[in-house]
Amino acid sequence: MKESLYSKLFKLFQLDSYFRHAALGKFLVLWLGLLFVAAQSAVCLPPAEDVPEEVLRTEIITEARSPIDGKPLTAAEYAQLQAELAERSTPPELHPDIQQIIFLLRLRQLLQTVTPF
Numbered sequence: 001m002k003e004s005l006y007s008k009l010f011k012l013f014q015l016d017s018y019f020r021h022a023a024l025g026k027f028l029v030l031w032l033g034l035l036f037v038a039a040q041s042a043v044c045l046p047p048a049e050d051v052p053e054e055v056l057r058t059e060i061i062t063e064a065r066s067p068i069d070g071k072p073l074t075a076a077e078y079a080q081l082q083a084e085l086a087e088r089s090t091p092p093e094l095h096p097d098i099q100q101i102i103f104l105l106r107l108r109q110l111l112q113t114v115t116p117f
Contacts, residue, residue: 064078065071073081094102 062075064073064075066073066078066081067085068081
């Protein structure tokens with residue numbers, strides 16, 4: 001039996017309706033996904049009380065730590081210590097055992113770069 005024109009149109013309308021709803025669903029999913037991504041990027045912002053790096057770079061540092069023992073120093077003491085260290089022409093004396101260990105570590109590092117194992 002041949003289908004009537006009415007039943008063909010009805011089936012066509014159902015398919016058309018299905019595709020419209022599918023396109024609308026895809027659009028909504030895409031829109032919600034983009035909204036979620038935008039919300040996530042806003043959540044990833046640093047807190048408002050965090051000082052920007054540009055401001056921190058312009059601050060004058062008035063406290064420092066000793067490169068020798070790590071004790072806190074004022075700016076004047078740090079500058080004086082840096083000058084004393086710069087004046088020293090010879091490296092500080094190390095115990096011969098420590099010098100031997102440093103030599104062996106450097107030798108091992110050299111050998112590791114040359115050999116793969």
